[in-house]
Amino acid sequence: MPPDLLQRGREVLASQPFSRLLGAELTVLEAGRCELQLPITPELLQQHGFVHGGVVSYLADNSLTYAGGTMLQLRVVTSEFKLNYLRPAVGERLVARAAAVQAGKSQAVCRCDIYTVHQGEEKLCAIAQGTIVRLPDRPPGEGA
Secondary structure, three states: OOOOHHHHHHHHHHOOHHHHHHOOEEEEEEOOEEEEEEEOOHHHEOOOOOEOHHHHHHHHHHHHHHHHHHHHOOOEEEEEEEEEEOOOOOOOEEEEEEEEEEEOOOEEEEEEEEEEEEOOEEEEEEEEEEEEEEOOOOOOOOOO
């Protein structure tokens, strides 16, 4: 793994307009492991005052892909993922912690636990599992 993996991961996150819009922060990126955090703002809530499920889903998707990407050399996408909502997400912050469970040459299966943080206390609010796949190498001169 490159020594500047966290910095490179932050650059990738900064290049994602949706991640910037939400205010996502990459706090940990190591081989097979990732932590993404997101401040909870009023704009991210649904009608009952909980974080919208789509926001929780975004956090799961991105953190799974980061964890898998570190194992498959970074140029990856999500092939599929499943998300279980366990409790409403309320509080000041969401924290997603993902880890690669198994990685081969072309895919990695990863798991993610998403916590809501309220007054310094973490509570598990969702669990996800997904498959991350390597994109084919680009021929010279082709775009992303």
